[in-house]
Amino acid sequence: MNMIKISNLTKRFNDKLVLDNISFEVEEGEIFGLIGPNGAGKSTLINILTTLVEPTSGMIEIGGYPLDKNPIEAKSLIGLVPQEVALFDELTAYDNLQFFGSLYGLGYKLLKARIEEALEITGLLEHKKQKVKTFSGGMKRRLNIACAIMHHPKILIMDEPTVGVDPQSRNHIFEFTRRICKEQKTTVLYTSHYMEEIEELCTKIFIIDLGKEIAYGSKEQIKSLSNTRTKVHLTLTTLPSTLLLKLNQQPGILSIEETGRQLQLTINSNFKLTETISLLETEHVELESISYEQPRLEDVFLWLTGKSLRD
Ligand SMILES: Nc1ncnc2c1ncn2[C@@H]1O[C@H](COP(=O)(O)OP(=O)(O)O)[C@@H](O)[C@H]1O
Numbered sequence: 001m002n003m004i005k006i007s008n009l010t011k012r013f014n015d016k017l018v019l020d021n022i023s024f025e026v027e028e029g030e031i032f033g034l035i036g037p038n039g040a041g042k043s044t045l046i047n048i049l050t051t052l053v054e055p056t057s058g059m060i061e062i063g064g065y066p067l068d069k070n071p072i073e074a075k076s077l078i079g080l081v082p083q084e085v086a087l088f089d090e091l092t093a094y095d096n097l098q099f100f101g102s103l104y105g106l107g108y109k110l111l112k113a114r115i116e117e118a119l120e121i122t123g124l125l126e127h128k129k130q131k132v133k134t135f136s137g138g139m140k141r142r143l144n145i146a147c148a149i150m151h152h153p154k155i156l157i158m159d160e161p162t163v164g165v166d167p168q169s170r171n172h173i174f175e176f177t178r179r180i181c182k183e184q185k186t187t188v189l190y191t192s193h194y195m196e197e198i199e200e201l202c203t204k205i206f207i208i209d210l211g212k213e214i215a216y217g218s219k220e221q222i223k224s225l226s227n228t229r230t231k232v233h234l235t236l237t238t239l240p241s242t243l244l245l246k247l248n249q250q251p252g253i254l255s256i257e258e259t260g261r262q263l264q265l266t267i268n269s270n271f272k273l274t275e276t277i278s279l280l281e282t283e284h285v286e287l288e289s290i291s292y293e294q295p296r297l298e299d300v301f302l303w304l305t306g307k308s309l310r311d
């Protein structure tokens with residue numbers, strides 16, 4: 001089932017086209033990656049999904065509810081972690097959660113249980129009595145996330161949750177995202193301009209740049225869009241010239257680069273490692289090490305747009 005369905009969404013601010021005919025669907029229970037450089041239109045899209053900004057045209061459904069006709073039902077399914085942290089600095093972590101949780105109308109007992117749960121899942125349990133003003137940027141982020149899940153939303157939208165965050169908090173956020181998806185079956189829309197994060201967390205991805213779709217599909221589908229190929233690195237005990245000739249004739253090997261006793265094979269899906277190994281055996285060459293290098297999403301963005309994500 002689709003938890004989010006966006007069809008032909010366009011947004012103009014005055015004359016400026018910020019979202020240009022965007023369509024995608026987010027399936028229930030997946031971690032969906034929305035990725036693009038700064039100014040791509042990610043936050044605008046999220047603001048439209050949460051009814052903070054009105055679209056110029058297009059259709060949106062949240063959990064099957066059309067957003068324009070059933071905004072209250074649609075919004076009740078969403079937890080939002082905004083790009084800017086919004087917390088009370090003078091209050092403790094616990095009191096912040098109590099405040100935001102009570103906005104969702106949770107009763108006293110449930111509220112207490114949810115506060116403990118949210119603190120635990122974001123790794124803040126031991127800091128619950130600390131005032132927010134003593135928190136690091138990463139801890140504030142995590143508390144902001146905790147505030148967004150107090151009502152157990154079916155959909156969690158996170159807008160660049162790791163910007164300005166220390167590595168430890170970043171790991172917490174990753175672990176949290178995987179856990180909430182697995183344990184509570186939450187659908188996650190995860191936004192970032194760090195390609196490696198999306199690569200690690202998400203199965204389905206939408207790449208946006210200057211309001212336009214650059215690519216959309218599974219991680220594998222998107223990776224196959226670039227000209228970057230999988231490479232195999234081999235270190236051999238010796239390198240007879242006959243071996244090179246024979247490797248060059250093997251199906252699946254597109255090119256070979258040699259440096260000393262090291263070979264770098266650029267391969268496609270026809271490559272069969274067993275055939276290469278038996279070829280080494282017939283040539284009496286031993287394999288010292290082997291490693292694979294997969295194409296990265298970052299390469300795809302560069303290939304499709306001609307620029308790096310962090311320009
Ligand atoms: N309220 C607004 N009025 C005019 N332009 C805006 C407004 N909000 C965003 N924009 C413009 O829309 C573009 C996309 O911004 P944004 O959605 O924040 O991108 P991202 O979140 O991907 O960095 C930017 O060029 C930004 O300046």
Ligand SMILES: [Mg+2]
Nearest residue numbers: 042043083160
């Ligand atoms: Mg943004």
